[in-house]
Amino acid sequence: MQNQFLNLTPPYSSRDQAKWFLIPAPFDASTCYRPGARFGPQAIIEASTQMELLDEELLFEPYKIGIHTTQAIEPVLDPEKMAELVREEVSKAIDQGKMVCTLGGDHSVSIGAITAFFNAFGPLNIIQFDAHLDLRESYQGSRFSHACVMRRVWDLGNPIQVGIRSFSGEELTFLKETGAKPIFAKDIFSDPQGSIDSVIKSLDKSLPTYITIDLDCLDPSVMPAVGTPEPGGMLWYTLLNFLQTIISxxxxxxxxxxxxxxxxxxxxxxxxAARLIYKVIGYCQKDKI
Known part of the structure; x- marks a missing residue:
């Protein structure tokens, strides 16, 4: 079983020297439709070993900044307890001065990761790429379900939701009460550059930024292997254009x-998924190697 992203070896995978930590969180106890996200982190790590190390767009090798894949967090059945375990592990990495990518797992693991960054940095721009709003107060008896992620972190800064194309009546009411204006998938289809511009205008430049990527933001033709797929999602280069512009x-x-x-x-x-993760790291580290 491969345990390092890209099959990296020291010094590039060294815990002490790596700039980035990848923290696997193999949890899917809050999944409501198709389970299996607990197998996601290991599948991504295994697939990454077949990737080219040179980024064809950026024309450099992001791995040279150092990427260490930590031991996977041991999952528990309770989503709230799992969120706390994720928070603890991400906080340890932040305290060591690392940049962190958390590998899910279902979206509920993001609650712990975002909370860790809030505790370390204060209010954040929280940019969510997702097919769903994830704004339910509770779902299937849990306030820490994958369907409640953004509701749990809503007050931790400036949330910006991108790619939305499915939501409940309860979530619509929440949008009306808060005045929140998500970037809907149909608007991205109609005006991709205008949608990117809207996200940039919504950023609070005084705040650090955290990005949470639910892979169902992508169209099922690009990403069929998600817990709750929805038609009409973003295509590969559309998502990359969003990410590169936001990160810049x-x-x-x-x-x-x-x-x-x-x-x-x-x-x-x-x-x-592995390519996407490597792309984000590359965008973040451009001109820093």
Whole structure:
């Protein structure tokens, strides 16, 4: 079993020298439709070993900044307890001066990761790429469900939601009460550059930025292996354009990539997820190597 992203070896995978920590959080006890996200982190790590180390767009090798993959967090059944375990591990990495990518696992693991960054840095721009609002107060008896992620972190800064194309009546009421204006998937389809500009205008430049990527933000034709797929999502280069522009216009402190639920016999989704993670690290480290 491969345990280092990109199959890196020291010094590039060294805990002490690496700039980035990847923290696997193999948890899916809050999944409501198709389970399997607990297998996502390992599938991503395995797929990453088949990637080229040179970024074809940036024309440098991001791994040289150092990427250490930590031991996976031992999952528990309770989403709230799991969120606390994630918070503890991410906080340890932050205290060591590391940039952190948390690998889900279902989206509930992001609650702990975002809370850790809030505790360390104060209010954040929290940019959520997702098909769903995740703004329910509670779902299936848990306030820490994957469907409640953004509700739990809503007051931790400046939330910006991108790629939305499915939500409940309860969530619509919350939007009206708060005045929040998500960037809907249909608007991205109609005006991709205008949608990117809207996100940039919504950023509070005085705050550090955290990005949470639920892979169901992508269209199922690009990313079918997710817990709750929705038609009409973003395509690969559209998402990359968003990410590169956001990262160029803000101070990124960390991100997560969640909800990969591997499908037996189809391996391109985990490869896509691994590429996406490496892309984000590359965008963050451009001109820093």
């Amino acid at each position: 216009n803000s101070n990124i402190v960390g991100f997560d990539c969640v909800e990969l639920s591997p499908v037996p016999g189809i391996n391109f989704p985990e490869f896509t």
